Amino acid sequence: xxxxxxxxxxxxxxxxxxxxxxxxxxxLGAVDFEASEVLQSPIFWQLRLPRVLMSVLVGAVLSVCGAxxxxxxxxxxxxxxxxxxxxxxxxGAAVAILLGLEAWLWGVGGMALAAALxxxxxxxxxxxxxxxxxxxxxxxxxVCLTLLIxxxxxxxxxxxxxxxxxxxxxTMGSFGSSSWTDVVLMAPxxxxxxxxxxxxxxxxxxxxxxxxxxxxxxxxxxxxxxVLLVATTLMVAFAVSSTGVIGFVGLIVPHxxxxxxxxxxxxxxxxxxxxxxxxxxxxDTLARTLLRPSELPVGSITSIxxxxxxxxxxxxxxxxx
Amino acid sequence: xxxxxxxTVGFGQRTILHDLDARIEEGCITAVMGPNGCGKTTxxxxxxxxxxxxxxxxxxxxxxxxxxxxxxxxxxxAFVRQHQQxxxxxxxxxxxxxxxxxYQHHLQNESQADWDIVxxxxxQTGTWHLRLxxxxxxxxxxLQRVMIARALAQQTPLLLMDEPVSNLDIAHQxxxxxxxxxxAHTVVIVIHDLNLALHFxxxxxxxxxxxxxxxxxxxxxxxxxxxxxxxxxxxHMAEGRVAIDY
Numbered sequence: 001x002x003x004x005x006x007x008x009x010x011x012x013x014x015x016x017x018x019x020x021x022x023x024x025x026x027x028l029g030a031v032d033f034e035a036s037e038v039l040q041s042p043i044f045w046q047l048r049l050p051r052v053l054m055s056v057l058v059g060a061v062l063s064v065c066g067a068x069x070x071x072x073x074x075x076x077x078x079x080x081x082x083x084x085x086x087x088x089x090x091x092g093a094a095v096a097i098l099l100g101l102e103a104w105l106w107g108v109g110g111m112a113l114a115a116a117l118x119x120x121x122x123x124x125x126x127x128x129x130x131x132x133x134x135x136x137x138x139x140x141x142x143v144c145l146t147l148l149i150x151x152x153x154x155x156x157x158x159x160x161x162x163x164x165x166x167x168x169x170x171t172m173g174s175f176g177s178s179s180w181t182d183v184v185l186m187a188p189x190x191x192x193x194x195x196x197x198x199x200x201x202x203x204x205x206x207x208x209x210x211x212x213x214x215x216x217x218x219x220x221x222x223x224x225x226x227v228l229l230v231a232t233t234l235m236v237a238f239a240v241s242s243t244g245v246i247g248f249v250g251l252i253v254p255h256x257x258x259x260x261x262x263x264x265x266x267x268x269x270x271x272x273x274x275x276x277x278x279x280x281x282x283x284d285t286l287a288r289t290l291l292r293p294s295e296l297p298v299g300s301i302t303s304i305x306x307x308x309x310x311x312x313x314x315x316x317x318x319x320x321x
Numbered sequence: 322x323x324x325x326x327x328x329t330v331g332f333g334q335r336t337i338l339h340d341l342d343a344r345i346e347e348g349c350i351t352a353v354m355g356p357n358g359c360g361k362t363t364x365x366x367x368x369x370x371x372x373x374x375x376x377x378x379x380x381x382x383x384x385x386x387x388x389x390x391x392x393x394x395x396x397x398x399a400f401v402r403q404h405q406q407x408x409x410x411x412x413x414x415x416x417x418x419x420x421x422x423x424y425q426h427h428l429q430n431e432s433q434a435d436w437d438i439v440x441x442x443x444x445q446t447g448t449w450h451l452r453l454x455x456x457x458x459x460x461x462x463x464l465q466r467v468m469i470a471r472a473l474a475q476q477t478p479l480l481l482m483d484e485p486v487s488n489l490d491i492a493h494q495x496x497x498x499x500x501x502x503x504x505a506h507t508v509v510i511v512i513h514d515l516n517l518a519l520h521f522x523x524x525x526x527x528x529x530x531x532x533x534x535x536x537x538x539x540x541x542x543x544x545x546x547x548x549x550x551x552x553x554x555x556x557h558m559a560e561g562r563v564a565i566d567y
Binding site: 005074198199200201202205206208209210212213215216217218219220221258262263264266 | 366369370371390391392394395396398399400402405406408409410411415416419420422423425427428430475
Protein backbone atom coordinates (compact mmCIF):
# COMPACT_ATOMS: atom_id res chain seq x y z
CA UNK A 1 0.00 0.00 0.00
CA UNK A 2 1.29 3.43 -0.89
CA UNK A 3 1.99 5.89 1.84
CA UNK A 4 0.02 9.05 1.33
CA UNK A 5 2.64 11.69 2.07
CA UNK A 6 5.57 12.77 -0.06
CA UNK A 7 8.64 10.58 0.04
CA UNK A 8 11.50 12.64 1.58
CA UNK A 9 14.06 10.87 -0.61
CA UNK A 10 12.21 11.94 -3.75
CA UNK A 11 12.14 15.51 -2.44
CA UNK A 12 15.88 15.44 -1.67
CA UNK A 13 16.70 13.83 -5.01
CA UNK A 14 14.67 16.37 -6.99
CA UNK A 15 16.15 19.26 -5.00
CA UNK A 16 19.70 18.10 -5.69
CA UNK A 17 18.86 17.66 -9.35
CA UNK A 18 17.34 21.15 -9.46
CA UNK A 19 20.38 22.76 -7.80
CA UNK A 20 22.71 20.97 -10.21
CA UNK A 21 20.60 22.14 -13.16
CA UNK A 22 20.66 25.72 -11.83
CA UNK A 23 24.45 25.62 -11.57
CA UNK A 24 24.71 24.17 -15.07
CA UNK A 25 22.31 26.72 -16.50
CA UNK A 26 24.34 29.60 -15.03
CA UNK A 27 27.36 28.41 -17.03
CA LEU A 28 25.48 28.29 -20.33
CA GLY A 29 24.55 31.29 -22.45
CA ALA A 30 25.50 33.70 -25.14
CA VAL A 31 28.84 34.35 -23.43
CA ASP A 32 30.93 31.37 -22.36
CA PHE A 33 33.12 31.47 -19.34
CA GLU A 34 35.13 29.07 -17.24
CA ALA A 35 33.60 27.76 -14.04
CA SER A 36 36.46 29.36 -12.08
CA GLU A 37 35.72 32.88 -13.39
CA VAL A 38 31.99 32.72 -12.81
CA LEU A 39 31.89 34.34 -9.40
CA GLN A 40 33.76 37.39 -10.64
CA SER A 41 31.53 37.92 -13.64
CA PRO A 42 28.85 40.64 -13.57
CA ILE A 43 27.03 38.65 -16.26
CA PHE A 44 26.59 35.90 -13.72
CA TRP A 45 25.49 38.15 -10.87
CA GLN A 46 23.35 40.65 -12.77
CA LEU A 47 21.90 38.56 -15.60
CA ARG A 48 22.11 34.82 -15.26
CA LEU A 49 21.54 34.25 -11.55
CA PRO A 50 18.36 36.35 -11.26
CA ARG A 51 17.13 34.84 -14.50
CA VAL A 52 17.74 31.29 -13.30
CA LEU A 53 16.11 32.06 -9.96
CA MET A 54 13.07 33.59 -11.67
CA SER A 55 12.61 30.62 -13.99
CA VAL A 56 12.77 28.29 -10.99
CA LEU A 57 10.26 30.37 -8.99
CA VAL A 58 7.84 30.84 -11.88
CA GLY A 59 8.06 27.16 -12.87
CA ALA A 60 7.26 26.08 -9.31
CA VAL A 61 4.42 28.57 -9.00
CA LEU A 62 2.74 27.74 -12.32
CA SER A 63 2.91 23.98 -11.69
CA VAL A 64 1.50 24.23 -8.18
CA CYS A 65 -1.28 26.52 -9.46
CA GLY A 66 -2.10 24.01 -12.21
CA ALA A 67 -2.35 21.17 -9.70
CA UNK A 68 -4.57 23.27 -7.42
CA UNK A 69 -6.84 24.45 -10.27
CA UNK A 70 -7.34 20.88 -11.46
CA UNK A 71 -8.69 19.91 -8.04
CA UNK A 72 -10.68 23.07 -7.32
CA UNK A 73 -12.39 23.03 -10.74
CA UNK A 74 -12.48 19.22 -10.65
CA UNK A 75 -11.21 19.11 -14.19
CA UNK A 76 -7.93 17.66 -15.46
CA UNK A 77 -7.79 20.06 -18.41
CA UNK A 78 -7.57 23.30 -16.50
CA UNK A 79 -4.71 25.50 -15.48
CA UNK A 80 -4.44 29.28 -15.13
CA UNK A 81 -3.33 29.58 -18.76
CA UNK A 82 -6.10 27.48 -20.32
CA UNK A 83 -8.77 29.27 -18.28
CA UNK A 84 -7.53 32.69 -19.38
CA UNK A 85 -6.45 33.83 -15.91
CA UNK A 86 -2.90 34.38 -17.11
CA UNK A 87 -4.21 36.47 -20.01
CA UNK A 88 -6.35 38.43 -17.57
CA UNK A 89 -3.25 39.17 -15.52
CA UNK A 90 -1.39 40.26 -18.65
CA UNK A 91 -4.22 42.66 -19.50
CA GLY A 92 -3.98 44.12 -16.01
CA ALA A 93 -0.22 44.51 -16.41
CA ALA A 94 -0.69 46.18 -19.82
CA VAL A 95 -3.22 48.64 -18.40
CA ALA A 96 -0.85 49.41 -15.52
CA ILE A 97 1.93 50.23 -17.98
CA LEU A 98 -0.31 52.50 -20.02
CA LEU A 99 -1.35 54.30 -16.86
CA GLY A 100 2.30 54.70 -15.92
CA LEU A 101 2.07 52.62 -12.74
CA GLU A 102 5.43 50.98 -13.42
CA ALA A 103 7.09 53.47 -11.13
CA TRP A 104 5.51 51.81 -8.10
CA LEU A 105 6.98 48.53 -6.95
CA TRP A 106 3.60 46.79 -6.61
CA GLY A 107 1.80 48.78 -9.33
CA VAL A 108 2.01 46.29 -12.19
CA GLY A 109 1.64 43.26 -9.94
CA GLY A 110 -1.32 44.78 -8.18
CA MET A 111 -3.19 45.57 -11.40
CA ALA A 112 -2.35 42.11 -12.75
CA LEU A 113 -3.77 40.60 -9.56
CA ALA A 114 -6.97 42.63 -9.76
CA ALA A 115 -7.55 41.68 -13.39
CA ALA A 116 -6.72 38.01 -12.74
CA LEU A 117 -9.11 37.83 -9.77
CA UNK A 118 -11.81 39.37 -11.92
CA UNK A 119 -11.18 36.72 -14.59
CA UNK A 120 -11.40 33.88 -12.05
CA UNK A 121 -14.61 35.31 -10.68
CA UNK A 122 -16.10 35.59 -14.17
CA UNK A 123 -15.15 32.01 -15.01
CA UNK A 124 -16.61 30.79 -11.77
CA UNK A 125 -19.87 32.63 -12.32
CA UNK A 126 -20.25 31.72 -15.97
CA UNK A 127 -19.20 28.08 -15.88
CA UNK A 128 -20.88 26.85 -12.71
CA UNK A 129 -24.38 25.62 -13.21
CA UNK A 130 -25.86 24.87 -9.82
CA UNK A 131 -23.22 22.93 -7.97
CA UNK A 132 -21.53 21.53 -11.02
CA UNK A 133 -19.00 22.74 -13.54
CA UNK A 134 -19.20 21.22 -16.94
CA UNK A 135 -15.94 20.59 -18.73
CA UNK A 136 -17.14 22.04 -22.01
CA UNK A 137 -18.58 25.21 -20.51
CA UNK A 138 -15.47 25.71 -18.40
CA UNK A 139 -13.01 25.29 -21.26
CA UNK A 140 -15.07 27.33 -23.71
CA UNK A 141 -15.36 30.11 -21.15
CA UNK A 142 -11.58 30.06 -20.79
CA VAL A 143 -11.04 30.12 -24.55
CA CYS A 144 -13.51 32.96 -25.07
CA LEU A 145 -12.04 35.06 -22.27
CA THR A 146 -8.53 34.49 -23.65
CA LEU A 147 -9.64 35.61 -27.12
CA LEU A 148 -11.49 38.60 -25.76
CA ILE A 149 -8.55 39.67 -23.63
CA UNK A 150 -6.01 39.31 -26.43
CA UNK A 151 -8.29 41.40 -28.63
CA UNK A 152 -8.40 44.10 -25.97
CA UNK A 153 -4.62 43.96 -25.62
CA UNK A 154 -4.16 44.31 -29.42
CA UNK A 155 -6.50 47.26 -29.32
CA UNK A 156 -4.48 48.88 -26.52
CA UNK A 157 -1.27 48.27 -28.47
CA UNK A 158 -2.57 49.93 -31.61
CA UNK A 159 -3.68 52.92 -29.58
CA UNK A 160 -0.31 53.19 -27.86
CA UNK A 161 2.44 52.62 -30.42
CA UNK A 162 5.19 53.95 -28.25
CA UNK A 163 4.60 51.37 -25.53
CA UNK A 164 3.98 48.43 -27.85
CA UNK A 165 7.24 46.62 -27.14
CA UNK A 166 6.75 46.49 -23.42
CA UNK A 167 3.17 45.26 -23.85
CA UNK A 168 4.03 42.56 -26.40
CA UNK A 169 6.43 41.23 -23.82
CA UNK A 170 3.54 40.47 -21.45
CA THR A 171 1.69 38.43 -24.00
CA MET A 172 4.67 36.30 -25.06
CA GLY A 173 6.48 35.37 -21.87
CA SER A 174 10.22 35.70 -21.39
CA PHE A 175 12.80 35.72 -18.64
CA GLY A 176 15.02 38.00 -20.74
CA SER A 177 14.64 41.02 -18.50
CA SER A 178 14.45 39.25 -15.14
CA SER A 179 16.19 41.23 -12.48
CA TRP A 180 16.79 41.06 -8.75
CA THR A 181 13.72 43.28 -8.27
CA ASP A 182 11.60 40.56 -9.87
CA VAL A 183 13.15 37.91 -7.64
CA VAL A 184 12.56 39.99 -4.53
CA LEU A 185 8.89 40.52 -5.49
CA MET A 186 8.27 36.94 -6.60
CA ALA A 187 10.00 34.95 -3.88
CA PRO A 188 7.80 35.85 -0.89
CA UNK A 189 4.61 35.50 -2.97
CA UNK A 190 5.78 32.08 -4.18
CA UNK A 191 6.70 30.85 -0.71
CA UNK A 192 3.45 32.04 0.86
CA UNK A 193 1.24 30.87 -2.01
CA UNK A 194 2.81 27.44 -2.35
CA UNK A 195 2.64 27.13 1.43
CA UNK A 196 -1.12 27.71 1.34
CA UNK A 197 -1.59 25.05 -1.35
CA UNK A 198 0.60 22.52 0.50
CA UNK A 199 -1.35 23.24 3.69
CA UNK A 200 -4.59 22.25 1.93
CA UNK A 201 -3.23 19.07 0.34
CA UNK A 202 -5.82 16.71 1.78
CA UNK A 203 -8.63 19.20 1.18
CA UNK A 204 -7.67 19.21 -2.50
CA UNK A 205 -8.06 15.43 -2.57
CA UNK A 206 -11.48 15.64 -0.98
CA UNK A 207 -12.64 18.39 -3.36
CA UNK A 208 -12.11 15.88 -6.17
CA UNK A 209 -14.83 13.73 -4.61
CA UNK A 210 -17.32 16.57 -5.19
CA UNK A 211 -18.37 19.60 -3.16
CA UNK A 212 -21.10 17.94 -1.12
CA UNK A 213 -19.06 14.83 -0.42
CA UNK A 214 -16.13 17.00 0.68
CA UNK A 215 -18.43 19.04 2.90
CA UNK A 216 -19.88 15.95 4.57
CA UNK A 217 -16.35 14.71 5.23
CA UNK A 218 -15.45 17.89 7.07
CA UNK A 219 -14.11 20.34 4.46
CA UNK A 220 -15.37 23.93 4.62
CA UNK A 221 -15.72 23.78 0.87
CA UNK A 222 -16.53 27.38 0.01
CA UNK A 223 -13.88 28.83 2.29
CA UNK A 224 -11.19 26.42 1.13
CA UNK A 225 -11.96 27.08 -2.54
CA UNK A 226 -11.85 30.82 -1.99
CA VAL A 227 -8.55 30.68 -0.11
CA LEU A 228 -6.99 28.45 -2.76
CA LEU A 229 -8.25 30.53 -5.68
CA VAL A 230 -6.98 33.75 -4.15
CA ALA A 231 -3.59 32.26 -3.26
CA THR A 232 -3.07 30.70 -6.69
CA THR A 233 -4.33 33.77 -8.53
CA LEU A 234 -1.94 35.94 -6.53
CA MET A 235 0.94 33.71 -7.58
CA VAL A 236 -0.12 33.68 -11.23
CA ALA A 237 -0.57 37.45 -11.27
CA PHE A 238 2.94 38.08 -9.93
CA ALA A 239 4.48 35.48 -12.21
CA VAL A 240 2.75 37.03 -15.24
CA SER A 241 3.54 40.61 -14.25
CA SER A 242 7.26 39.92 -14.13
CA THR A 243 7.71 37.37 -16.92
CA GLY A 244 4.59 37.51 -19.08
CA VAL A 245 2.33 34.61 -20.05
CA ILE A 246 4.09 31.26 -20.18
CA GLY A 247 1.62 28.68 -21.40
CA PHE A 248 0.75 25.12 -20.45
CA VAL A 249 3.27 24.63 -17.62
CA GLY A 250 0.48 24.11 -15.11
CA LEU A 251 -1.04 21.50 -17.37
CA ILE A 252 2.02 19.47 -18.33
CA VAL A 253 3.84 19.19 -15.02
CA PRO A 254 1.05 17.99 -12.68
CA HIS A 255 -0.03 15.46 -15.31
CA UNK A 256 3.45 14.06 -15.68
CA UNK A 257 3.82 13.88 -11.90
CA UNK A 258 0.49 12.06 -11.48
CA UNK A 259 1.51 9.42 -14.01
CA UNK A 260 4.35 8.46 -11.68
CA UNK A 261 3.17 9.44 -8.20
CA UNK A 262 -0.59 8.80 -8.34
CA UNK A 263 -3.39 11.28 -7.65
CA UNK A 264 -2.79 12.20 -3.99
CA UNK A 265 -2.20 15.96 -3.84
CA UNK A 266 -0.02 15.60 -0.77
CA UNK A 267 2.51 14.06 -3.15
CA UNK A 268 1.49 15.80 -6.38
CA UNK A 269 1.87 19.37 -5.09
CA UNK A 270 5.43 19.15 -3.68
CA UNK A 271 6.66 17.00 -6.57
CA UNK A 272 5.03 19.32 -9.13
CA UNK A 273 6.68 22.30 -7.43
CA UNK A 274 10.17 20.84 -7.89
CA UNK A 275 9.55 19.28 -11.31
CA UNK A 276 7.93 22.48 -12.56
CA UNK A 277 10.92 24.53 -11.43
CA UNK A 278 13.22 22.11 -13.23
CA UNK A 279 11.04 22.06 -16.35
CA UNK A 280 10.86 25.82 -16.81
CA UNK A 281 14.55 26.18 -16.00
CA UNK A 282 15.40 23.69 -18.76
CA UNK A 283 12.97 25.32 -21.21
CA ASP A 284 14.43 28.76 -20.54
CA THR A 285 17.99 27.47 -20.85
CA LEU A 286 17.00 25.99 -24.22
CA ALA A 287 15.30 29.25 -25.18
CA ARG A 288 18.48 31.27 -24.70
CA THR A 289 21.03 28.73 -25.99
CA LEU A 290 19.40 26.93 -28.94
CA LEU A 291 19.81 29.80 -31.40
CA ARG A 292 22.37 31.89 -29.56
CA PRO A 293 23.08 34.71 -29.60
CA SER A 294 19.41 35.31 -30.43
CA GLU A 295 16.67 34.15 -28.06
CA LEU A 296 13.39 32.24 -28.40
CA PRO A 297 10.44 33.21 -26.21
CA VAL A 298 10.30 30.57 -23.47
CA GLY A 299 6.52 30.45 -23.87
CA SER A 300 6.95 29.09 -27.40
CA ILE A 301 8.97 26.16 -26.06
CA THR A 302 6.52 25.31 -23.27
CA SER A 303 3.63 25.63 -25.74
CA ILE A 304 5.31 23.40 -28.33
CA UNK A 305 5.45 20.72 -25.63
CA UNK A 306 2.17 21.62 -23.94
CA UNK A 307 -0.32 22.17 -26.74
CA UNK A 308 0.07 18.68 -28.27
CA UNK A 309 -0.27 17.18 -24.80
CA UNK A 310 -3.45 19.17 -24.25
CA UNK A 311 -4.87 17.98 -27.58
CA UNK A 312 -3.87 14.42 -26.75
CA UNK A 313 -5.67 14.63 -23.40
CA UNK A 314 -8.77 16.05 -25.08
CA UNK A 315 -8.65 13.32 -27.71
CA UNK A 316 -8.21 10.55 -25.22
CA UNK A 317 -10.86 12.18 -23.03
CA UNK A 318 -9.59 10.10 -20.18
CA UNK A 319 -11.52 11.31 -17.22
CA UNK A 320 -8.84 10.56 -14.71
CA UNK A 321 -6.72 12.81 -12.55
CA UNK B 322 -30.60 12.91 17.87
CA UNK B 323 -32.08 14.81 14.89
CA UNK B 324 -35.06 17.07 15.17
CA UNK B 325 -36.75 18.58 12.13
CA UNK B 326 -38.74 21.63 13.12
CA UNK B 327 -41.29 22.73 10.56
CA UNK B 328 -38.91 22.72 7.64
CA THR B 329 -40.01 24.01 4.27
CA VAL B 330 -37.73 23.72 1.25
CA GLY B 331 -38.22 24.91 -2.29
CA PHE B 332 -36.28 25.72 -5.42
CA GLY B 333 -37.60 28.72 -7.33
CA GLN B 334 -41.38 28.44 -7.61
CA ARG B 335 -41.48 24.79 -6.66
CA THR B 336 -41.87 23.77 -3.04
CA ILE B 337 -40.23 20.39 -2.36
CA LEU B 338 -41.00 19.89 1.33
CA HIS B 339 -43.99 21.45 3.10
CA ASP B 340 -43.75 22.22 6.80
CA LEU B 341 -42.16 18.93 7.81
CA ASP B 342 -41.89 18.15 11.49
CA ALA B 343 -40.31 14.95 12.75
CA ARG B 344 -37.66 13.47 14.98
CA ILE B 345 -35.17 10.70 14.36
CA GLU B 346 -35.00 8.25 17.27
CA GLU B 347 -31.58 7.28 18.53
CA GLY B 348 -30.44 3.71 17.83
CA CYS B 349 -33.18 3.12 15.25
CA ILE B 350 -33.02 2.52 11.55
CA THR B 351 -35.47 4.96 10.03
CA ALA B 352 -36.64 4.35 6.50
CA VAL B 353 -37.50 7.37 4.37
CA MET B 354 -39.90 6.24 1.67
CA GLY B 355 -42.12 7.63 -1.01
CA PRO B 356 -42.39 7.82 -4.79
CA ASN B 357 -39.67 9.34 -6.99
CA GLY B 358 -39.46 13.09 -6.71
CA CYS B 359 -41.34 13.32 -3.41
CA GLY B 360 -38.43 15.04 -1.62
CA LYS B 361 -36.56 12.16 0.03
CA THR B 362 -33.10 13.27 -1.08
CA THR B 363 -33.92 16.87 -0.21
CA UNK B 364 -34.93 15.80 3.29
CA UNK B 365 -31.66 13.89 3.74
CA UNK B 366 -29.59 16.82 2.47
CA UNK B 367 -31.29 19.07 5.02
CA UNK B 368 -30.45 16.62 7.79
CA UNK B 369 -26.83 16.52 6.63
CA UNK B 370 -26.53 20.31 6.66
CA UNK B 371 -25.96 20.38 2.90
CA UNK B 372 -29.12 22.35 2.23
CA UNK B 373 -30.58 25.14 4.29
CA UNK B 374 -34.37 25.05 4.59
CA UNK B 375 -36.23 28.23 3.67
CA UNK B 376 -37.98 28.12 7.00
CA UNK B 377 -37.76 25.93 10.07
CA UNK B 378 -34.61 24.35 11.33
CA UNK B 379 -32.75 21.09 11.73
CA UNK B 380 -31.28 20.29 15.15
CA UNK B 381 -28.54 17.71 15.56
CA UNK B 382 -28.00 16.78 19.21
CA UNK B 383 -29.97 19.87 20.19
CA UNK B 384 -27.90 22.31 18.14
CA UNK B 385 -28.83 23.89 14.82
CA UNK B 386 -27.06 22.09 12.00
CA UNK B 387 -25.76 25.39 10.53
CA UNK B 388 -23.94 26.17 13.77
CA UNK B 389 -21.60 23.23 13.39
CA UNK B 390 -18.31 23.56 11.57
CA UNK B 391 -17.98 21.12 8.67
CA UNK B 392 -15.45 19.19 10.71
CA UNK B 393 -17.62 18.90 13.83
CA UNK B 394 -20.61 17.83 11.79
CA UNK B 395 -18.55 15.26 9.88
CA UNK B 396 -17.65 13.65 13.20
CA UNK B 397 -21.36 13.21 13.98
CA UNK B 398 -23.07 12.66 10.64
CA ALA B 399 -21.85 10.65 7.65
CA PHE B 400 -23.61 10.82 4.30
CA VAL B 401 -23.76 8.22 1.55
CA ARG B 402 -24.90 9.88 -1.64
CA GLN B 403 -26.98 8.33 -4.35
CA HIS B 404 -24.72 9.41 -7.18
CA GLN B 405 -20.98 9.29 -6.85
CA GLN B 406 -18.31 11.47 -8.38
CA UNK B 407 -15.89 8.93 -9.70
CA UNK B 408 -13.80 10.78 -12.24
CA UNK B 409 -10.53 10.47 -10.37
CA UNK B 410 -7.85 7.88 -9.95
CA UNK B 411 -7.84 7.25 -6.22
CA UNK B 412 -7.87 3.59 -5.21
CA UNK B 413 -10.73 2.21 -3.13
CA UNK B 414 -8.45 2.20 -0.09
CA UNK B 415 -7.58 5.86 -0.57
CA UNK B 416 -11.27 6.70 -1.01
CA UNK B 417 -12.22 4.99 2.25
CA UNK B 418 -9.26 6.64 3.96
CA UNK B 419 -10.81 10.02 3.05
CA UNK B 420 -13.51 9.16 5.58
CA UNK B 421 -10.89 9.68 8.29
CA UNK B 422 -10.50 13.34 7.27
CA UNK B 423 -12.64 14.82 10.08
CA TYR B 424 -10.19 13.46 12.64
CA GLN B 425 -7.03 14.88 11.09
CA HIS B 426 -5.40 18.25 11.21
CA HIS B 427 -3.70 19.97 8.31
CA LEU B 428 -0.44 18.33 7.28
CA GLN B 429 -1.12 15.44 9.64
CA ASN B 430 -0.93 12.02 8.06
CA GLU B 431 -3.22 9.12 8.81
CA SER B 432 -1.98 6.94 11.65
CA GLN B 433 -1.83 3.17 11.86
CA ALA B 434 -5.09 3.36 13.83
CA ASP B 435 -6.77 5.08 10.86
CA TRP B 436 -5.46 2.39 8.53
CA ASP B 437 -6.82 -0.33 10.82
CA ILE B 438 -10.25 1.32 10.89
CA VAL B 439 -10.25 1.54 7.10
CA UNK B 440 -9.32 -2.13 6.80
CA UNK B 441 -12.07 -3.14 9.23
CA UNK B 442 -14.72 -1.08 7.42
CA UNK B 443 -13.67 -2.48 4.06
CA UNK B 444 -13.80 -6.05 5.38
CA GLN B 445 -17.28 -5.39 6.85
CA THR B 446 -18.57 -4.23 3.49
CA GLY B 447 -16.79 -6.97 1.56
CA THR B 448 -14.60 -4.53 -0.35
CA TRP B 449 -11.16 -5.35 1.04
CA HIS B 450 -10.25 -7.33 -2.09
CA LEU B 451 -11.01 -4.17 -4.12
CA ARG B 452 -8.61 -1.97 -2.14
CA LEU B 453 -6.30 -1.30 -5.07
CA UNK B 454 -9.07 -0.93 -7.69
CA UNK B 455 -9.94 2.48 -9.18
CA UNK B 456 -13.60 3.61 -9.42
CA UNK B 457 -13.78 3.05 -13.17
CA UNK B 458 -12.63 -0.54 -12.71
CA UNK B 459 -15.47 -1.28 -10.30
CA UNK B 460 -19.10 -2.19 -10.90
CA UNK B 461 -21.84 0.12 -9.61
CA UNK B 462 -22.51 -2.16 -6.66
CA UNK B 463 -18.85 -2.46 -5.74
CA LEU B 464 -18.45 1.30 -5.78
CA GLN B 465 -21.59 1.69 -3.67
CA ARG B 466 -20.13 -0.64 -1.04
CA VAL B 467 -16.85 1.29 -1.08
CA MET B 468 -18.82 4.47 -0.39
CA ILE B 469 -20.63 2.75 2.50
CA ALA B 470 -17.23 1.71 3.84
CA ARG B 471 -16.09 5.33 3.61
CA ALA B 472 -19.12 6.50 5.61
CA LEU B 473 -18.49 3.78 8.23
CA ALA B 474 -14.86 4.89 8.46
CA GLN B 475 -16.12 8.31 9.58
CA GLN B 476 -17.28 6.49 12.76
CA THR B 477 -20.23 8.79 13.28
CA PRO B 478 -23.16 8.04 15.58
CA LEU B 479 -25.49 8.98 12.74
CA LEU B 480 -25.51 7.65 9.20
CA LEU B 481 -27.58 9.21 6.40
CA MET B 482 -27.90 7.00 3.34
CA ASP B 483 -29.58 7.93 0.08
CA GLU B 484 -30.59 4.70 -1.66
CA PRO B 485 -27.47 2.83 -0.58
CA VAL B 486 -28.76 -0.58 -1.67
CA SER B 487 -30.45 0.33 -4.95
CA ASN B 488 -27.41 -0.70 -7.00
CA LEU B 489 -26.85 -3.95 -5.15
CA ASP B 490 -27.95 -7.50 -5.86
CA ILE B 491 -30.29 -9.06 -3.32
CA ALA B 492 -27.50 -10.88 -1.45
CA HIS B 493 -25.51 -7.68 -1.00
CA GLN B 494 -28.67 -5.75 -0.08
CA UNK B 495 -29.27 -8.14 2.79
CA UNK B 496 -25.61 -8.05 3.78
CA UNK B 497 -25.56 -4.24 3.92
CA UNK B 498 -28.84 -4.08 5.85
CA UNK B 499 -27.54 -6.64 8.36
CA UNK B 500 -24.37 -4.64 8.70
CA UNK B 501 -26.38 -1.49 9.48
CA UNK B 502 -28.36 -3.41 12.10
CA UNK B 503 -25.28 -4.80 13.79
CA UNK B 504 -23.29 -1.55 13.64
CA ALA B 505 -25.76 -0.15 16.21
CA HIS B 506 -25.82 3.19 14.48
CA THR B 507 -28.67 5.53 14.19
CA VAL B 508 -29.42 5.26 10.51
CA VAL B 509 -31.70 7.23 8.21
CA ILE B 510 -32.02 5.38 4.94
CA VAL B 511 -33.86 6.15 1.72
CA ILE B 512 -35.03 2.80 0.47
CA HIS B 513 -37.54 1.62 -2.15
CA ASP B 514 -37.93 -2.06 -1.34
CA LEU B 515 -40.98 -2.33 0.93
CA ASN B 516 -40.08 -5.74 2.32
CA LEU B 517 -36.45 -4.84 3.03
CA ALA B 518 -37.77 -1.85 4.95
CA LEU B 519 -40.31 -3.98 6.82
CA HIS B 520 -37.68 -6.50 7.80
CA PHE B 521 -34.69 -4.32 8.64
CA UNK B 522 -36.01 -0.90 9.60
CA UNK B 523 -37.67 0.21 12.82
CA UNK B 524 -39.33 3.42 11.90
CA UNK B 525 -40.75 5.00 8.80
CA UNK B 526 -41.03 8.51 7.44
CA UNK B 527 -43.40 8.26 4.51
CA UNK B 528 -43.46 11.20 2.13
CA UNK B 529 -46.11 11.98 -0.41
CA UNK B 530 -45.96 15.09 -2.60
CA UNK B 531 -43.60 16.84 -0.22
CA UNK B 532 -45.66 16.20 2.88
CA UNK B 533 -45.00 13.77 5.69
CA UNK B 534 -48.01 11.48 5.76
CA UNK B 535 -46.73 8.90 8.20
CA UNK B 536 -44.20 8.97 11.05
CA UNK B 537 -44.10 5.86 13.21
CA UNK B 538 -43.27 2.16 13.40
CA UNK B 539 -42.56 0.72 9.98
CA UNK B 540 -44.98 -2.21 10.39
CA UNK B 541 -47.83 0.19 11.07
CA UNK B 542 -46.90 2.45 8.21
CA UNK B 543 -46.61 0.02 5.32
CA UNK B 544 -50.20 -1.12 5.05
CA UNK B 545 -52.08 -1.76 1.77
CA UNK B 546 -54.28 1.31 2.12
CA UNK B 547 -51.40 3.69 2.49
CA UNK B 548 -49.37 1.98 -0.22
CA UNK B 549 -52.29 2.57 -2.55
CA UNK B 550 -52.52 6.24 -1.60
CA UNK B 551 -48.82 6.92 -1.98
CA UNK B 552 -47.74 4.71 -4.87
CA UNK B 553 -51.08 4.09 -6.57
CA UNK B 554 -50.61 0.31 -6.64
CA UNK B 555 -52.70 -2.40 -5.04
CA UNK B 556 -51.10 -4.61 -2.44
CA HIS B 557 -52.02 -7.08 0.24
CA MET B 558 -50.20 -8.52 3.22
CA ALA B 559 -49.13 -12.15 2.98
CA GLU B 560 -47.28 -13.88 5.81
CA GLY B 561 -46.09 -10.59 7.22
CA ARG B 562 -44.82 -9.32 3.89
CA VAL B 563 -46.18 -6.84 1.42
CA ALA B 564 -47.29 -8.51 -1.78
CA ILE B 565 -47.94 -6.24 -4.72
CA ASP B 566 -50.88 -7.12 -6.96
CA TYR B 567 -49.70 -6.66 -10.53
